Amino acid sequence: MLRLRRFAATLSMNGTFPLVLSVAQRSRRMSETLTSRHCPRSGALSGREAVDERTETVWIHPEGCAPSAIRAADLRGASAPAGGPVCARLWVIEVRNSLSNSSRIPVQCVGMELTLDFVHDGLRRCRYITTPKVETAIYLALVLEKPLLIEGPAGVGKTEVAKVLAEILHTQLVRLQCYEGLDEARALYEWNYQKQLLRIQTDTAQEQGWDEVSSHIFSHEYLLERPLLHAISAPRKVVLLIDEIDKADEEFEAFLLEVLSDFQVSIPELGTIRATHRPVVILTSNRAREISEALKRRCLHLYIDFPGVEEETRIIALKVPELEEKFQRQIARFVNGLRKLDIKKAPSIAETLDWARALVALGIKELDAPTVRRTLNLVLKYEDDIRKADSRVGDLLRASS
Numbered sequence: 001m002l003r004l005r006r007f008a009a010t011l012s013m014n015g016t017f018p019l020v021l022s023v024a025q026r027s028r029r030m031s032e033t034l035t036s037r038h039c040p041r042s043g044a045l046s047g048r049e050a051v052d053e054r055t056e057t058v059w060i061h062p063e064g065c066a067p068s069a070i071r072a073a074d075l076r077g078a079s080a081p082a083g084g085p086v087c088a089r090l091w092v093i094e095v096r097n098s099l100s101n102s103s104r105i106p107v108q109c110v111g112m113e114l115t116l117d118f119v120h121d122g123l124r125r126c127r128y129i130t131t132p133k134v135e136t137a138i139y140l141a142l143v144l145e146k147p148l149l150i151e152g153p154a155g156v157g158k159t160e161v162a163k164v165l166a167e168i169l170h171t172q173l174v175r176l177q178c179y180e181g182l183d184e185a186r187a188l189y190e191w192n193y194q195k196q197l198l199r200i201q202t203d204t205a206q207e208q209g210w211d212e213v214s215s216h217i218f219s220h221e222y223l224l225e226r227p228l229l230h231a232i233s234a235p236r237k238v239v240l241l242i243d244e245i246d247k248a249d250e251e252f253e254a255f256l257l258e259v260l261s262d263f264q265v266s267i268p269e270l271g272t273i274r275a276t277h278r279p280v281v282i283l284t285s286n287r288a289r290e291i292s293e294a295l296k297r298r299c300l301h302l303y304i305d306f307p308g309v310e311e312e313t314r315i316i317a318l319k320v321p322e323l324e325e326k327f328q329r330q331i332a333r334f335v336n337g338l339r340k341l342d343i344k345k346a347p348s349i350a351e352t353l354d355w356a357r358a359l360v361a362l363g364i365k366e367l368d369a370p371t372v373r374r375t376l377n378l379v380l381k382y383e384d385d386i387r388k389a390d391s392r393v394g395d396l397l398r399a400s401s
Contacts, residue, residue: 114142122168128160129307129315137302138165147260147281149245149299154286155348156304162241162282169280172234175241176227178248184255188265189229192222218269229265229273237277245295246285253292260298306346309336315349320356330367331356333400335379341392343385351379367400369393 119139123130138161141148150158166173176187196217203213225233231240245253259265263275283299285291307315312332316323323331331352339346347355355378364371372393380386389396 114139119168123164126164126167127318128157128164129311129318130157130304131311134161134302134304137300141282141300142280144300145278147283147299148302149283149285149291149296150302150304151285151287151291152304153306153346153348155346155350156306157349158284158304159241159243162239162243162284165280165282166239169237169239171236172238173241174227174231174234174238174279175243178242178244178246178252180247180249182248182252184252186226187228187252187255188226188259189267190224190226191218192224196222220270223267223270228259231279231281232259232263232265232275233273234277234279238279240279240281242281242283244286244288245283246288246291250292253295257294257298260295306336306339307349309333312336312349312352316353316356319353320360322360323356324365327359327366328356330400331359334367334372334396337396337399338379338389341385341388343380343388344382345380345385347379351381355379367397369397372397 116135116139119135119142123135123138137148140146148161150161152158162175163173199217199222200213227240231238242256245256248256260281263278264272266272283295306312309329309332312335313329316328316332317325320328335347335352335355355375358375358378359371362371362375373390376386376389376393380389
């Protein structure tokens with residue numbers, strides 16, 4: 001029995017009839033069936049979409065949804081609701097069976113209407129607190145389909161932007177972690193040499209010629225996709241996170257320029273693979289070295305700094321609600337004071353939250369000098385930094401009160 005997962009859209013009846021989109025199974029992948037018919041009212045809807053597992057039908061109300069790429073003329077056999085034409089404001093349903101023997105088929109929504117409010121609301125739903133500047137940069141990166149380069153100190157939430165964005169768009173996050181020595185084989189693709197060798201031995205035993213052997217071993221079956229190729233060849237739009245690009249060599253950065261400019265990859269044995277859907281690309285940098293001007297020209301740029309006291313208080317309140325409001329503000333002020341000291345590594349937001357949770361576990365209700373000194377290692381990770389802060393604990397506590 002085909003089972004369809006409830007997707008993230010709240011639909012209202014508004015007193016009109018729903019449309020029914022039938023979904024037919026096609027071998028390994030599930031294709032979109034755009035046949036639609038008008039149906040009578042059904043109490044099973046209850047103001048939302050409903051799934052009829054017996055008839056393998058998804059019931060969707062047409063009003064209140066994001067506009068899709070489907071025109072009314074594409075809905076063959078569709079009947080108009082009473083008093084009007086077939087409504088084209090539908091969710092485009094993309095159904096894919098990732099496993100041939102899977103009985104559970106995920107339903108994913110694409111074609112969502114992108115607005116600044118959509119980004120703002122999505123970030124809030126994902127519990128990511130940020131500023132209008134960050135929201136605007138994310139929105140423009142989506143609308144203009146340009147990579148977004150996010151720079152800033154370690155621990156300010158740069159990587160989290162990509163994770164949250166994948167959740168907002170209901171899509172996959174493909175992550176490429178950069179490091180010194182990263183090369184094309186690890187980032188793009190390589191051949192499965194062991195499997196190729198076994199195939200060569202088998203074909204040779206069957207006395208097959210080289211032309212036939214090479215057609216076997218240089219095919220997609222023997223190709224190992226790495227993150228860049230996977231993002232480009234994905235059957236739907238994904239979020240590609242290229243994390244800590246400043247740690248990669250300049251040679252890899254030059255190679256990346258070619259991929260990001262055309263979103264295509266040339267494989268000598270297979271030809272050119274072009275992206276069907278351009279991925280949403282997020283690059284992050286801790287500014288360990290300067291990124292080349294050529295790469296910056298191809299990207300929208302965003303700098304995220306440590307949050308201010310008010311913003312960090314809101315983050316603590318959201319993530320550690322067990323603390324009283326006054327204590328949340330005191331922690332935010334104290335950490336803000338630590339970041340102003342001449343230390344090697346300023347506390348990240350994650351370390352602030354770890355400290356707050358530790359204080360909850362210890363039953364602390366207010367910061368004092370003994371408590372700070374015995375828990376300072378949770379927010380400062382270098383001994384020299386801890387010694388500098390230890391000598392200023394009194395001043396920092398007075399400033400945070």
